[in-house]
Amino acid sequence: MALTQEEVRHIARLARLGLSPEEVERLREQLSSILEHFQVLQGLDTSQVPPTAYVVPLTSVCREDQPAPSFSREDILANAPRPEEGYFRVQAVLEE
Amino acid sequence: MPAHYLTIAQAHHLLTRRELSCQELVRAALERVSSVEGRVHAFVTLTEEAALRSADQAEARFREGTATPLTGIPDAIKDNMCTRGIRTTCCSRMLESFVPPYDATVVARLKAAGMVMVGKTNMDEFAMGSSTENSAFFPTHNPWDLERVPGGSSGGSAAAVAAGEVIYSLGSDTGGSIRQPAGFCSLVGLKPTYGVVSRYGLVAFASSLDQIGPFTRTVEDCALVLQAIAGHDPRDSTSIPRPLPDYSKALVPDLKGLRLGVPREYFPPELEPGVAEVLREAIKVLEGLGARVEWDISLPTTPYALPTYYIIAPSECSANLARYDGVKFGYSAQGGASMWDDMEKTRQHGFGPEVKRRIMLGTYALSAGYYDAYYLKALRVRTLIRRELELAFERCDALITPTSPTVPFRLGEKVADPIQMYLSDIFTIPVNIAGIPALTLPAGFVGGLPVGMQLLGKALSEETLLRIGHAFQQATGWHRRPPPL
Numbered sequence: 310m311a312l313t314q315e316e317v318r319h320i321a322r323l324a325r326l327g328l329s330p331e332e333v334e335r336l337r338e339q340l341s342s343i344l345e346h347f348q349v350l351q352g353l354d355t356s357q358v359p360p361t362a363y364v365v366p367l368t369s370v371c372r373e374d375q376p377a378p379s380f381s382r383e384d385i386l387a388n389a390p391r392p393e394e395g396y397f398r399v400q401a402v403l404e405e
Numbered sequence: 406m407p408a409h410y411l412t413i414a415q416a417h418h419l420l421t422r423r424e425l426s427c428q429e430l431v432r433a434a435l436e437r438v439s440s441v442e443g444r445v446h447a448f449v450t451l452t453e454e455a456a457l458r459s460a461d462q463a464e465a466r467f468r469e470g471t472a473t474p475l476t477g478i479p480d481a482i483k484d485n486m487c488t489r490g491i492r493t494t495c496c497s498r499m500l501e502s503f504v505p506p507y508d509a510t511v512v513a514r515l516k517a518a519g520m521v522m523v524g525k526t527n528m529d530e531f532a533m534g535s536s537t538e539n540s541a542f543f544p545t546h547n548p549w550d551l552e553r554v555p556g557g558s559s560g561g562s563a564a565a566v567a568a569g570e571v572i573y574s575l576g577s578d579t580g581g582s583i584r585q586p587a588g589f590c591s592l593v594g595l596k597p598t599y600g601v602v603s604r605y606g607l608v609a610f611a612s613s614l615d616q617i618g619p620f621t622r623t624v625e626d627c628a629l630v631l632q633a634i635a636g637h638d639p640r641d642s643t644s645i646p647r648p649l650p651d652y653s654k655a656l657v658p659d660l661k662g663l664r665l666g667v668p669r670e671y672f673p674p675e676l677e678p679g680v681a682e683v684l685r686e687a688i689k690v691l692e693g694l695g696a697r698v699e700w701d702i703s704l705p706t707t708p709y710a711l712p713t714y715y716i717i718a719p720s721e722c723s724a725n726l727a728r729y730d731g732v733k734f735g736y737s738a739q740g741g742a743s744m745w746d747d748m749e750k751t752r753q754h755g756f757g758p759e760v761k762r763r764i765m766l767g768t769y770a771l772s773a774g775y776y777d778a779y780y781l782k783a784l785r786v787r788t789l790i791r792r793e794l795e796l797a798f799e800r801c802d803a804l805i806t807p808t809s810p811t812v813p814f815r816l817g818e819k820v821a822d823p824i825q826m827y828l829s830d831i832f833t834i835p836v837n838i839a840g841i842p843a844l845t846l847p848a849g850f851v852g853g854l855p856v857g858m859q860l861l862g863k864a865l866s867e868e869t870l871l872r873i874g875h876a877f878q879q880a881t882g883w884h885r886r887p888p889p890l
Contacts, residue, residue, distance in 0.1 A: 317765070320765055320768050320769050320772065321765065323768050323772060324723060324727075324752075324764050324765060324768040325727075325730070325745065325748050325749050325752060326749060326752045326753060326756075326761060326764060326765070327749035327750050327752060327753030327754075328753065328761075329753075332761070336761070336762065336765055339762060339823060340762070340765060340766060340769065342824065343715065343766060343823065343824065344769075346711075346712055346715075346824065347712045347715070347716060347779065349708070349709065349712055350709060350712050350713065350716075350782050350783065350786055351778075351782070353706075353709060353786055353789065355782065355785035355786060355788075355789070358785040358786075358788050358789060359785070359788055360781055360784030360785050360787070360788060361784055361785075361787040361788040361791060362613060362784055363613050363643065364599050364613070364791065364839065364840025364864075365599055365600045365643050365645060365840065367600075367642070367643065367645070370642040370643075372639045380506050380507070384506040385506065385733075387504065387506065388503055388504060388506075388733070388734035388735070389732075389733060389734060390731060390732070390734075390735070390736075390737030390739070391737070391739070397732055397733055399732055399744055400741075400743060400744040400747060401743075401744070402744055404743075
């Protein structure tokens with residue numbers, strides 16, 4: 310299950326994770342080796358087995374819709390890297 | 406017994422009789438912190454002044470007669486649980502300066518019970534690791550041998566209790582992160598049934614596996630802390646709505662009528678011989694207390710649990726950690742050519758190597774073309790592992806296993822090899838996959854290093870596990886031995 314550097318860069322792009330060239334090569338080796346260990350699962354026949362995503366038998370949990378005060382804008386913006394006039398500032402999203 | 410090695414029950418008794426004040430108790434803890442913390446490094450944030458104020462408030466509750474069993478007891482909280490106004494870092498550069506605007510439900514409940522928080526404890530970054538060496542700040546040292554790891558990811562919470570800096574602490578357990586460090590530090594650690602303790606305000610790692618639980622010196626104390634933090638919370642949609650049992654009532658000191666199973670896959674030939682020997686002795690003690698032991702239990706899917714976990718947990722982690730984009734909170738790289746550029750740099754410099762590895766692994770397992778072969782396959786195997794354990798619990802009230810295959814390893818011993826590090830969790834991982842509870846407690850020593858025994862039970866059987874653990878502690882003295890610190 311050997312990955313290529315190109316595949317590692319593709320996954321990193323999906324994860325929006327910047328990687329140095331050294332990190333790409335190190336992760337290529339480590340992920341290839343870890344994925345090799347996962348192959349053991351292919352030996353189990355699970356064609357008739359349903360998946361378990363959550364172990365608690367609860368579905369569609371909703372609480373009463375009761376209005377209550379939320380956090381203040383100041384509290385939330387206190388952790389913002391670039392607050393500006395009560396908003397989060399980001400770089401331009403739309404490209405020309 | 407010095408004040409810093411009291412149990413919750415002992416301290417509460419002295420506080421109630423007014424033979425000890427809350428201020429004296431917190432000062433004993435803070436003095437212990439100043440004498441050992443330079444060697445142990447359990448804390449990333451100390452909150453001495455707040456602790457002294459909480460002790461004053463706790464003292465008032467004793468005067469007013471509104472004290473609970475946890476009132477005035479010094480504790481520590483793992484640094485992935487939100488504390489209003491006190492930074493909560495997950496031991497990551499990403500959250501190094503994050504100050505939550507709210508308390509996690511467990512923190513709010515402990516505050517209501519009158520806790521005296523001494524500080525926030527060190528951990529593997531975002532709870533990903535088994536040794537606390539993945540902390541972005543510094544490693545924690547095991548109080549039993551300062552050259553060795555305390556386990557992880559809740560290594561700081563374990564070391565703080567073992568070193569006598571606090572009387573109990575909270576950790577979180579996604580694949581063994583409470584039980585493995587409890588075993589490595591000779592403590593009691595509980596991973597409750599998924600859904601028993603609210604995860605609201607716990608920084609999410611793998612949402613279908615994460616669960617909060619206590620570190621204590623005794624099973625009796627474990628029941629007291631569980632009582633305070635458990636129970637339905639409308640702010641966690643996976644929290645189970647049901648009346649809370651009285652956990653302390655379960656603590657009866659005999660095991661007549663209980664059937665205990667010893668699954669053979671947890672005693673493989675490569676198990677450290679001393680660990681196997683300690684477990685055999687512990688099982689004899691449980692038999693002597695009236696339990697019937699079944700030796701022919703087999704759980705053949707056990708070897709599949711580790712790969713299943715290392716697909717499910719990283720997949721959920723890659724989704725949960727997508728929120729760290731440098732926009733709303735946390736570390737933010739700036740000045741790049743575009744928004745995407747800033748985001749990639751934020752994540753490149755904000756996350757450490759293990760977190761990046763797991764984000765990459767999870768993103769791969771969830772990506773187009775691989776989803777069925779990895780993620781969906783792992784969810785199907787999860788069903789098999791769960792069913793197999795459910796069947797075993799039709800024959801047994803609890804299963805007994807070692808907590809870890811080895812005694813605590815040396816700092817640096819496994820950092821270069823992720824797979825070796827992952828293997829230290831082989832005995833704790835199936836519990837999270839199945840969502841069941843498990844209790845770890847001190848079972849003995851090999852060469853002066855602690856060995857933990859793990860008790861697994863079916864969903865919502867915490868009372869049975871506490872009863873077995875308490876009976877064991879009434880019959881043995883391992884938990885009363887302090888580390889040579």
